[in-house]
Amino acid sequence: MDDDDLAARLKAFEGRRATVAGRGKDPVNLPMIRHWCEAMGDTNPAYTGPDAIAPPTMLQAWTMGGLSGHTSRTRAYDDLLALLDEAGCTSVVATDCEQEYPRPLRPGDEITFDTVIESVSARKTTRLGTGYFVTTRTDIRAGGELAGTHRFRILKYAPRKDAPARGPEEPRPAERRPRAVVNRDNAGFWEGVARHELLIQRCTGCRALRFPWLPGCHACGSPDWDTVRALGDGTVFSYVVLHHPPFPAFDPPYAVGLIELAEGVRIVSNVIGVPYDEVRIGMPVRLEFRRYDEELVLPVFRAAGEAA
Template identity: 45%
Template sequence: MTDPSMTDSARVDRELRELADKQIALGEMRGTPAADPVNVPMIRHWLTALGDANPAYLDQGVAPPAMIQVWTMQGLRQDAKDRSPVDDMLAALQAHGYTGVVATNCEQTYHRYVRLGERLTPSTRFTSLVGPKRTALGEGYFATWNVTWYDEADEPVAEMMFRILKFRPRTGTAKPPETGRREPYPLRPAVNADTAFFWEGVQQGELRIQRCADCGELRHPPGPICPACRSTNRTHTVASGHGTVYSYVVHHHPPVPGRETPFVVAVVELPEGVRIVGNIVDCPTDAVSIGMSLRVTYRALDDELVLPMWAPGES
């Protein structure tokens, strides 16, 4: 029975919490076994897409651990029996206006490599709903769940903990402060000891790529250890600022605070031999194509944040 003294937001919150308790009580729910066993063509496609030339996987008949989700991904036509306890929770949040989504955590555990011919089964357990919380993106709820993949002997081979924020995107344009400063852009990159040099370069109009100070290997994204020689000594080089479209997506939905949809997010291949992710600007979305030549450009999104983006140009 509805309490007439409750506000709309309180009623929504109670409804969401009751549903969350129900989904948590369901415990771990088994999904449908993978449509296909672990196979060579899919592994080869994955390695090609990621530029991974390590021959060990196919030589040893095992799959890269990070492929674990691939084997049980559902197609566009989801069968009702394959719905997990997460689906109803996310649908309820969506229905109540929490249409924005951003991933916040993904903790992964791999018990062993999966081998060619194995057919895996996913199992999902919804664990918590926390909120409502006020964030820079808008008010929302943090939803957390775990997925475990089992082999045909019912032994776990991998686990993932997912946490996302489902939020109500802000509407309208906030009034600038009386100081005349622009409202801070809500989606700010993380700056730490590994990435500070990159963002310092952006402020100076330089596209800096991390380089191993011992073997000279270039790497992006930046990291603390060279993947080639395991050295922790690092420096950087300044890239030419040219590149080509390696792959891209056109983002239509959900809404993204501070951005107008649709917009293009691309993986840009640099002549220096690394790839970098960025937005393509100054170009209609339907004019973007694989192999398209690009040049870097720098855009100030507020009074402090500058992001490297990509515009059509000769490579």
Template identity: 40%
Template sequence: MAEQEWMSEVRAKVGREYGRVYAWDEVNAPMIRQWCEVMGVDNPLYTDADYAATTEFGGIVAPPAMLQAWCLEGLHANNYAPGSTDENPYEVLKTMEAHGMPSVVAVNSDLAFERYVKLGEKLYYTTKLEAIGEEKTTALGTGFFVTLIMSFFSQKPEGDEKVGQLTFRVFKFRAANVPTAAKADDKDSAPAVHKIKRPKPGMSDDTRFYWEGANAGKLMIQRCTCCSTLRHPPAPVCIKCHSFDWDTVQASGKGSVYSFVVMHYPEVPPFDYPNPVGLIELDEGVRIIAGLVGVKRDQIKIGQRVQVEFQSFDDGELILPMFRPVAA
């Protein structure tokens, strides 16, 4: 099938390198320590200055897997450090969306490292549109594989030095088996409307009680019958006493926001964006991941009190527990 004419505009951008995105801060020990705490990394090379001084590096270095974190925009979307480019390296994806390819799925992401980065270094990255494959038809639909490469550099007086590279590939496509609207001059045909549904959760013998409870408007939590430990997500064995015996209790549905993220991109139907998702600490002591409703991005606060609210999707086919802020 002949490629769409608009793809020539997209392909003309292959090889383009977008401007620099700078890190807000130099590589520093507090951020390394916090990252290691969150990720559960206890290598003394990253946090123990005395130990690190005895190694070949002569001091603390940053975990290689932390490379991308240095140049992230922070809590607010697109809030990049001064001097960063305002170019959008994902502009080709927006063009594809405008021409009927709204769906996207990440195919692979490869992070490679040239060397460790040390305290005091200032990093930045550039993004290159590396390739756009030929049109492909998969089980998901028909579209194109798009590959971008982010190259990370350390600023040096004698010349900037490459320290790592992230290769990111996505499949941008038109979903399979989506009916198209009838032509305007086809008076005998009514437009066919296809509504994309939310993906249904996986269900097993360990989790069935949870989703059946949601269908009944109840927030159910798994409990060990030997030591009474509550646990979520559900599991076949107790994390405390290793018993296989369990039952369930109904939670009050009250809790507080322990942490949260706000999804902005890629925009995947049928979700609304920005899409806030919270890690909720229930009053019973367990934490649960769920969508946040009835609150704007700049109104979400850590520690904010919330209450469960069961919402129906896809004409009642799916019931999900969501959480809405309540007055203090």
């Protein structure tokens, strides 16, 4: 099929329903809320006690079908993905999600939901390959009242073919590191990094520190905050060693650490200054800023006592 025919067939899926009258397999309940909060390290008192609410970001958890799935699912979404497979877009990556929370969910709420294929983009060329962005919208209700909206977007694409081999007189240019998504909630952090400052948010209500940056306090809910500059001392709280997948902007294997700063918050960053297989939990590290190209500076952590 030609590109115009494919585009028309893809557009015909917009507005089709992927789930009709779906039901949550469990009502909103305190055990699931507790497990979620423990996994996230979220100690907000709003999620415990007789007047508990569910963390808003749990929204999608109440609609998941588990291994057995949902009987309310239609064939529309599967047919759309099959059409993209037929067109050579056989790979998929989740790109982002957006959520809205009109009202809190509380233990005992029975969940119903409907999902619609909201949009299929025109053909796009990305670093991964050429394909189409598919967005679904799930409206989640409690007692018939809209409680949340979850938009989920994937890229279904044909993987990019390897570039032709270059001769010795044509060295392969270095790939640039991926850029962070800068928005109104985290712009101040990146402005600080550009000045070689690691800034931590501090609630002006309860004085709790938080990282990564958020629009409101996880402890008291206040939207007001200022910042403190991290001293730069930390320890490796946990870490992983990345071997795969290979990506030209990186040089595996390398260590990525969850660094606990002296101020008590944690940040994910590279551990440098020692071989990847010598990184250990509890290892003291020290903040430094590394320039990767003419635009990008990132905070990294060097093993304490190791020379730059």
